[in-house]
Amino acid sequence: MVEFRVDRSGGLPAYLQLVQQVREALRLGWLAPGDRLPTVREVVAASGVNPNTVLKAYRELELVGLVEARQGSGTYVKATLGTASPELMVELRAQLEKWVHGARQAGLEDEDIHALLGAVLAGDMKGKES
Amino acid sequence: MSDGIAVTVDDLGKRYRRWPHGSVWALRHCSFELPAGVVAALVGMNGAGKTTLMSVVTGLLAPTEGAVRLGDDASRVSFVAQDKPLYRHFSVTDMLKVGASLNRVWDQRRALRWLERFQIPLDRPCGRLSGGQQAQVAFAIALGSCPSLLLLDEPLSNLDPLARREVTKELLGEVADTGLTVLLSTHVVAELGGVADHLLLLAAGTLLEQGDVDDLLASHVRYVGPRSDTSPGPGQILQARHTDRQSTFLVRLASDSAPRVDPPWTTQTVTLEDLVLVRLEMARSGVRGVAA
């Protein structure tokens, strides 16, 4: 079962933080289809999160088809986050490792790499939208 | 959690007469609605009118103008005042009996559960409890009266950090269990994330901002980029800051627009604290009319 935590002073709305944490758990295999998510009451008791926030997060997850609410028994994981085939993942990772190596050779530090990656991702997002 | 409205506040105003200095409006033109089951934070600096607003909603204070309407399923209101007053010579058990005596509906087990959770000695006179323990007794009485709307004036102010966390958690548990609507006043915005889902921002007796916290955060964004006099993206500028090389714009987006900037500009999310501080600053410098 996942344990949620909310960064109280963060800019990301609390319900999105919960959604992200579920997605992360799915991606990392901590949650698998058929698993039950904690009830709203359990999340409130464990993490001190507003029950409406938890409900909103679960509704969001339900809308994108990751979980389903079963009448009277709770919320269950329905799907997993199938990103790409394992072989493709291995290849992409190897490419990225090579790129990072190059970046370090060029004198970039971790922070520079993060900034660059963020800018590229943002630019890519713009390209898709327009 | 019902879809109803817990309380509707309509053009509320409260004027205090301060003889011989005429009168002052502690609250003016306040209108808002709280959906049932929300946890709303009433944020404002000291003297903004938070206590006045709560006292009027509670019914302890008659408004000078406007009206407060309680929803059909929110007819029971409890109020815990900022100083958490108790009868000093009464034991905790006697204080619970006061609560039971003054209310048509009383849940003794609920009140006792709260006291047990925080290990409050029942036989001790309230005057000999610590400030934090007194606050717990006040909360227990408020919950014992089975409110559908609970108003808490600076509920966490007397508590140590651990107790703040625990009280928050337990209160949210009560919300989850009973669908209770909570309105709590505070000036510590940093602790509200994940706790409050609704914001009422009050300054000098006027509501500056109100609404769902997530919606508010989603509709504000910060653009960061090279020095510029104009905003690089859509939205109404609430705050512009410049250094020699860099400019930062905090903007409010129209409901249907998304932040859209070209590189090298980047967007950053806005925290609740950022938003509150910017709005208070604007209010102080006299900018009032930000269209919602």
Add this chain to the structure above:
Amino acid sequence: MTTMTASGARFPDLVWLTWRQHRWSIIAAVVALGGYGVACQLVQPGRYGVSGLFESLALFAQIAAGLVAVFWGAPLLAREHEQRTHLLSWGQDVSPVRWSVSKAALLAAGAVVVATGLGLAGTAMLSRMSRPGNGPFSTWGFELWPPMQIVYALFGLALGVAVSAVARRTVPAMGITLVGFTAVRVFVAVWMRPTYLPPVRTTYPLAEQGFPIPPDALRLDFGDVDAAGRTISQSQILQCAMRGNHADFTDLAACEKKLGATQSFVDYQPIDRLLTFHLIEMGIFLLLSAGLFVLACRLVGRQGAL
């Protein structure tokens, strides 16, 4: 999920609350009353004037209602405001007005019991003394009568509650109540009581010793009248006498003649008016009490009460 216990906010609940909050002042009053009753039994006619006990006890009875005003009435609302507990008590299902009325009514019932006991003990003591000047129309005799004691106590309580609704601080409320209560009681006793009904005037020959009035009557003014029936007051006669260098009785007699006095007079209220006077004074204090009590209720109910 939640269990609702039997409902509160009924009369017995408010009785409990009143008792729990005021038990020590109620117990103190009952103990004081018991002590008073015992002390009254100790006063023997023969020993009157030796110990001063009789005067002390009679005086205490006069101010007892003031103690109710100061210690029961004045703190009732003021202490709640002072300790901010009104924010707790008045935010529950029982409305502030019902809360205040119930508590005041219960304390009023207690005040009636205490005042009755005090009046009975005091009146009994007074009658044992059977001395001229302590009759039923004397200040002590009039005011110690149990129904009067009850009315004074009710007035004291109402005054204290009304003051405490305005003052909102305990000690100032007690002070204002004490001053106000004393002022009203003195004003009524000295200025109003003798004039509830026009006095009866009896005239008699000049220079006759003693006042020819019926026993137990309340003597008011006395002096002379001239042939036309106009009043010549004592002060006029004394003023005349002072102009001579030795103001003795011979001069007084000369002055009486000089001023044209033909007869002496004495004004009094006969004893058969006693009940009427009691009723009039009770009416005054009950009206005042009712007015103050309504005022206090309006102040509490106005909800500007924070």
